[in-house]
Amino acid sequence: MASEASMSAESTINLSDRLKRLFIRLGILPFLLVIAVIVFSLMSDNFLTGRNLMNVLRQSVYLTIVSLGQMLALLTGGFDLSVGTIVALSSVVGALAMATAFAAMPELVWLAIIIGCVAGILAGTMIGVVNGIGVSLFNVSPFMMSLGMASVGFGIALYLTGGVPVYGMPQQFGDIFGFGALFGIPVPVYVAAIIILCLYLFLNWTPFGRYFYAVGGNIKAAGLSGISTRATLFWTYVFCAALAAVAGMLLTARLDTGEANIGASMPLESIAACVIAGVSLRGGVGRVENVVLGALFIGLVQNGMNLARIESYLQTVVLGALLILAVIADQIRLRYVASLKR
Amino acid sequence: MSSQDREGARRADAHLLLEAINVTKQFPGVKALDGVNFELRHGEVHILFGENGAGKSTLISMIAGAARPTTGEFRFNGSPVHLDSVHEARALGISAVFQEFSLIPQMSVEENLFLGAEETRSGILQKKALHRRATEILEDLDFHLPVNLPVSRLTRAEQQMVEIAKAFRSEPSILILDEPTASLTQHETEQLFRLIARLKAKGVGIIYITHRMSEIREIGDRITILRDGHYIDTVDAKTTSEDELVRLMTGRVVGQVFPKIEFNPQQTLLVVSDLATADNGVRGASVTVRRGEIVGLAGLVGSGKSRFAQACFGARDIVSGTITFKDADVTGLSTRRMLDRGFLYLPSDRKNDGLMMMRPVRENMSLASLTRKPVSNGLFLSAGGEARMAAELAERLHLAPMRVERTVEHFSGGNQQKAMLARSLTREFDLIAFDEPTVGVDVGTRAAIYRFIAELCENGAAILLISSDLPEILHLSNRAYVFYRGQIQAELEGAEITEENVLKHFFEREAA
Numbered sequence: 045m046a047s048e049a050s051m052s053a054e055s056t057i058n059l060s061d062r063l064k065r066l067f068i069r070l071g072i073l074p075f076l077l078v079i080a081v082i083v084f085s086l087m088s089d090n091f092l093t094g095r096n097l098m099n100v101l102r103q104s105v106y107l108t109i110v111s112l113g114q115m116l117a118l119l120t121g122g123f124d125l126s127v128g129t130i131v132a133l134s135s136v137v138g139a140l141a142m143a144t145a146f147a148a149m150p151e152l153v154w155l156a157i158i159i160g161c162v163a164g165i166l167a168g169t170m171i172g173v174v175n176g177i178g179v180s181l182f183n184v185s186p187f188m189m190s191l192g193m194a195s196v197g198f199g200i201a202l203y204l205t206g207g208v209p210v211y212g213m214p215q216q217f218g219d220i221f222g223f224g225a226l227f228g229i230p231v232p233v234y235v236a237a238i239i240i241l242c243l244y245l246f247l248n249w250t251p252f253g254r255y256f257y258a259v260g261g262n263i264k265a266a267g268l269s270g271i272s273t274r275a276t277l278f279w280t281y282v283f284c285a286a287l288a289a290v291a292g293m294l295l296t297a298r299l300d301t302g303e304a305n306i307g308a309s310m311p312l313e314s315i316a317a318c319v320i321a322g323v324s325l326r327g328g329v330g331r332v333e334n335v336v337l338g339a340l341f342i343g344l345v346q347n348g349m350n351l352a353r354i355e356s357y358l359q360t361v362v363l364g365a366l367l368i369l370a371v372i373a374d375q376i377r378l379r380y381v382a383s384l385k386r
Numbered sequence: 387m388s389s390q391d392r393e394g395a396r397r398a399d400a401h402l403l404l405e406a407i408n409v410t411k412q413f414p415g416v417k418a419l420d421g422v423n424f425e426l427r428h429g430e431v432h433i434l435f436g437e438n439g440a441g442k443s444t445l446i447s448m449i450a451g452a453a454r455p456t457t458g459e460f461r462f463n464g465s466p467v468h469l470d471s472v473h474e475a476r477a478l479g480i481s482a483v484f485q486e487f488s489l490i491p492q493m494s495v496e497e498n499l500f501l502g503a504e505e506t507r508s509g510i511l512q513k514k515a516l517h518r519r520a521t522e523i524l525e526d527l528d529f530h531l532p533v534n535l536p537v538s539r540l541t542r543a544e545q546q547m548v549e550i551a552k553a554f555r556s557e558p559s560i561l562i563l564d565e566p567t568a569s570l571t572q573h574e575t576e577q578l579f580r581l582i583a584r585l586k587a588k589g590v591g592i593i594y595i596t597h598r599m600s601e602i603r604e605i606g607d608r609i610t611i612l613r614d615g616h617y618i619d620t621v622d623a624k625t626t627s628e629d630e631l632v633r634l635m636t637g638r639v640v641g642q643v644f645p646k647i648e649f650n651p652q653q654t655l656l657v658v659s660d661l662a663t664a665d666n667g668v669r670g671a672s673v674t675v676r677r678g679e680i681v682g683l684a685g686l687v688g689s690g691k692s693r694f695a696q697a698c699f700g701a702r703d704i705v706s707g708t709i710t711f712k713d714a715d716v717t718g719l720s721t722r723r724m725l726d727r728g729f730l731y732l733p734s735d736r737k738n739d740g741l742m743m744m745r746p747v748r749e750n751m752s753l754a755s756l757t758r759k760p761v762s763n764g765l766f767l768s769a770g771g772e773a774r775m776a777a778e779l780a781e782r783l784h785l786a787p788m789r790v791e792r793t794v795e796h797f798s799g800g801n802q803q804k805a806m807l808a809r810s811l812t813r814e815f816d817l818i819a820f821d822e823p824t825v826g827v828d829v830g831t832r833a834a835i836y837r838f839i840a841e842l843c844e845n846g847a848a849i850l851l852i853s854s855d856l857p858e859i860l861h862l863s864n865r866a867y868v869f870y871r872g873q874i875q876a877e878l879e880g881a882e883i884t885e886e887n888v889l890k891h892f893f894e895r896e897a898a
Contacts, residue, residue, distance in 0.1 A: 251756035251761075253767075255756075257742070264738060264740075265733075265753065268739060269809070
């Protein structure tokens with residue numbers, strides 16, 4: 045009896061030890077995913093169905109793309125609070141340009157769509173260019189720079205539209221990029237997939253991609269190793285903004301209007317997705333595939349809460365709490381790592 | 387042990403200030419200390435000696451109350467004590483000065499001195515009293531520091547002095563010093579040693595960690611050697627030979643620390659004339675370096691020798707002077723251009739300037755060669771090529787443990803240094819500047835690093851060796867320049883490089 049008791053005690057120690065090691069290696073995300081899936085499938089029968097999961101995938105596309113940009117900023121040891129503004133500005137500028145072009149030449153639908161997308165993405169990217177110049181050339185802290193630009197961009201978007209949604213884009217734009225599907229998979233998912241693949245290749249398989257990790261890992265060491273830290277920082281914010289702008293255009297297609305009021309929750313949600321996915325706030329650590337999972341997780345939680353009829357105000361509370369939980373978990377993990385190290 | 391000896395040992399116990407009995411520290415998966423015994427007498431300087439990772443830091447952090455032993459006990463003045471927190475240890479008068487400073491850069495010297503022990507009256511800070519006491523403490527220690535200046539504006543050596551002064555807020559009984567002279571100038575070191583002598587006379591016990599043999603001789607009474615978490619021996623500091631100590635520390639005969647180098651100077655690679663930097667740290671320095679020789683840059687900490695090399699490498703702004711490398715004018719080029727031309731500078735502060743601590747060794751090794759074969763074809767990285775190169779370099783430098791995918795922060799200091807130095811082998815460099823290549827590195831690794839530098843030189847590379855450690859300059863360099871306050875005081879060659887000659891120029895006043 046006594047030996048049995050001690051054996052079972054030993055096995056629980058083993059289990060907790062194994063969980064601990066798993067936690068150290070993988071971080072908090074897998075645990076949260078498992079818990080979320082279990083909780084929501086208990087709360088709603090509709091949760092764990094193919095159709096709903098495809099829904100989650102489609103709804104998460106926008107956050108995923110923005111989070112990938114946010115990850116670049118976090119990798120280099122900064123962050124970008126202006127991603128929400130960039131989404132809004134690209135939406136407004138893109139819609140205005142597209143509607144104007146469409147009105148001027150109603151027969152050239154595709155030209156109008158291309159002009160609109162290019163204009164929207166360029167406008168959003170310009171915010172990133174300014175961010176990049178401020179951070180890399182003038183050493184303004186990313187916090188102040190992107191906070192300031194968030195206000196500037198939002199102001200411009202409101203000024204351009206007077207706060208009214210922009211209508212008049214060609215029908216096809218929304219039909220294809222908003223609601224279209226190929227082989228049963230929504231078009232925005234393809235766009236996200238291409239971006240994920242390119243960014244994965246870029247960060248893991250090119251020297252320039254490695255520079256982002258180097259600058260965040262130790263900016264002085266990067267400089268002494270011949271890496272242009274200024275250029276790397278500049279491109280960080282440009283890439284981040286370009287990705288947010290692409291998300292902005294996709295969202296515009298989905299809404300069929302250009303809106304200045306979208307994207308307000310993007311800074312928080314994208315940072316949360318990255319942090320939950322194990323991207324270090326100190327820079328230098330983070331993986332593309334995990335960030336995609338992190339964004340999907342947030343989409344999953346929002347979807348699950350909708351199905352479980354949790355009020356949208358309360359959902360914001362849950363999201364904020366999750367972000368803090370993730371940061372706490374990261375700290376605990378660091379403590380475990382430190383205790384293993386000695 | 388005979389019964390008489392045991393009797394003698396017990397009687398000696400009464401005079402022991404601190405005793406660690408059979409102390410073990412278990413971390414998950416690894417025993418950092420395994421049944422270690424240690425004793426400290428009143429008025430003794432007891433040196434802790436061992437390789438990086440031998441367990442010295444673990445032992446002193448337990449004595450200072452920053453970590454708890456898994457088993458074993460500590461006795462203070464003969465009675466068992468629990469050193470569960472830094473606070474409890476401090477209450478017994480035990481204070482430690484670690485290598486990593488615990489100073490708040492934005493706060494002034496006096497605010498730092500009394501941090502956590504501020505004097506208050508009904509909740510209000512007694513700033514005048516604190517200022518008076520801070521001045522008294524610093525005067526008593528003969529440290530000339532401006533008490534109102536923020537710590538961030540002090541030099542590293544001055545910060546070290548503040549850190550030491552913190553231990554004197556209250557009357558210390560035990561003072562722990564972890565490589566305190568690593569960043570001190572000669573003068574400051576002497577000052578510290580005088581202070582230690584005064585404390586000894588008062589009966590304070592001092593635990594002192596150092597890798598420097600001359601310091602052991604000068605101030606040590608006894609030496610306790612640790613290896614791989616085990617207690618090896620306690621020996622007399624004055625009579626034990628260096629070879630014997632190295633044998634005890636490494637468990638093997640290392641042979642000569644400094645290798646014999648065949649110098650074969652060929653064509654001139656680097657010609658620097660009249661260089662001055664924007665920060666005024668270097669003022670009119672001229673140096674030439676040839677292939678196949680090691681040129682030493684000697685001088686005190688802050689004499690401008692590091693800044694000189696950084697300026698040559700393009701990492702510092704230059705206001706005047708010219709730099710010629712391989713017969714081409716390269717003045718003011720970026721570090722990237724200098725690397726492309728075959729010049730590499732490896733910084734002295736591996737943690738702050740050299741390594742990405744949270745990234746694997748492999749990535750740290752390849753950092754300066756990411757656009758070159760075999761790491762990449764210019765456009766895409768080659769995972770296989772990079773991994774093979776990292777594995778080869780790890781083998782060549784005897785990285786321990788030999789795991790290139792492990793993050794650098796989990797390696798000991800010596801092995802971190804190897805990961806950084808490996809950068810010099812990731813492609814053919816013509817000129818490599820090593821800035822303090824053996825700072826905080828144990829003797830075994832040091833010998834390996836010297837052999838490595840010698841090999842590079844014999845294979846035809848030119849080496850700039852920047853060092854504040856005099857023996858390094860004396861034994862390794864073919865020619866040496868001595869820096870003093872940003873200027874070159876002397877150029878010495880071959881047999882002229884003697885301790886006396888170099889030291890003479892360390893302190894010499896500027897002519898007019």
